[in-house]
Amino acid sequence: MAKILIVVLALVAVAAAQQRKIGSAGLSLLKQSEGFVPNFYKDQIGLQTIGYGHACQWQGCAGINPPITEAQGTQILMKDLVQFEDCVNTAAPGLTQNQYDACVDFAFNMGCGAFQGSDILRNIKAKNYQAAANSFAEYNVAGGQVIEGLTVRRQNEKNLFLKK
Template identity: 45%
Template sequence: MSVNNFTYSKDGLTLTEQFEGCEYTAYQDQVGVWTIGYGHTGSGVAAGLTITQDQADALLLSDVAAACAYVNQVVSIALVQEEFDALVDFVFNLGRGAFAGSTLLRELNAGNFTAAAAQFDAWDHAGGQVVAGLLRRRQAETDLFESGLTSQSNVTNG
């Protein structure tokens, strides 16, 4: 049984929507992956594909649900909502494989929250280059994650 059983908060979803933006026509991202809607990828996404806002919303909710389930499954230490939301946005953007093998997850599951928070910024590259948008996103995730550390500290020390 999982230690965590969170759902993505409205604030978390807003973060994802803001950084992803929404495109109704498929495009290739910075590394050539076909993408549509709010960062949705997969075998069905190809040149010429178009979707509606309702379809974009449905894809987003499905993709977010998968990221939530994965974070709940692989994080073996108790989280607070802000930490969970930051991790879900990270997994949504980078994928389960990247998170599964990350130092971020290893440090987190070892209970090293501060060391885990420091790992977000390591994931600001695409195609071997630092990408300003990814750096801003990683900083936003770090800020959100660390706001959870502050609330945990207040609960523990309060």
């Protein structure tokens, strides 16, 4: 029985170690899209935010003492990204690094639930990658309004998704 438990724990450890992480292109896109703000501010939907899009309502802000440095902002971002990396790893295994990075950026911006219910994921699961790339453009609205910044971000995500 102990041998079986050791094997199972080893397999779990290997699986956890193989979880993909965002790459440099995805991190660069995310940082560019979010921008860095060293002090607390209200985002487009009124949430208290800091750094690279760290929303206090969802991620907590205890222990964050502004102004923060860009290095601190990157540390906070990397912690925040784990749940979105896990979301994409679970929902869409087998993507290229660039496809994965584009999806993590989308999930970070829109939420894991939005990614899981998106036409992007539906098309990925159907192995229709061009349709998945085209689907990014559908998600450029906030509060019933087309947002120019989201339109640009979705185009950048599409471009990264399609990059070889």
